[in-house]
Amino acid sequence: MIRFQFVDDHRNTHEVKRMCSVLGIQRSSFYKWRASRPARAARQAADDALCERIEHHFEFWDHTYGYRRITAELADDPHVDEPVNRKRVARPMRNNGMVGIHLRKPKTTTISDPDVSIRWCERH
Structure with missing residues (x-):
């Protein structure tokens, strides 16, 4: 994610805890993202x-x-x-x-008739 990359790029100049709170991300999520980098x-x-x-x-x-x-x-x-x-x-x-x-051509299953009117049945 872009926010995690931003925190990683600026972690030497600012606190990780502070950047995570400002960006609205969890610190544990950042560290998990960072640990999973080799797997990605x-x-x-x-x-x-x-x-x-x-x-x-x-x-x-x-x-x-x-x-x-x-x-x-x-x-x-x-x-x-x-x-x-x-x-x-x-x-x-x-x-x-x-x-x-x-x-293959697509199979047409319904042929609509524009002259047919739709009736609503009401039960009494």
Whole structure:
């Protein structure tokens, strides 16, 4: 978060307790955010590596595969160490504008008739 980063940047010139109270954040939340920085960096590095593999498969299949098929391709990919969830694949695809081709037309289930009037039934 931006407020936590601000406190971290200025903690040598001002008290952390004072800055947290002025910004309306909990001091314990700031220290938890600061302690989790290596885990966030590792997660970001793993996401970047996964995004490269997603882009590889997306390009290989000529921009036709969506997140479901890309997830199936990643399950068979020897360069991916762990199994990946479809949601974890969908997020970087959405953020990078990778959308598969939709070949099917949407199915129309309701055909509205503009000439039909709506009646309200009252029970007596």
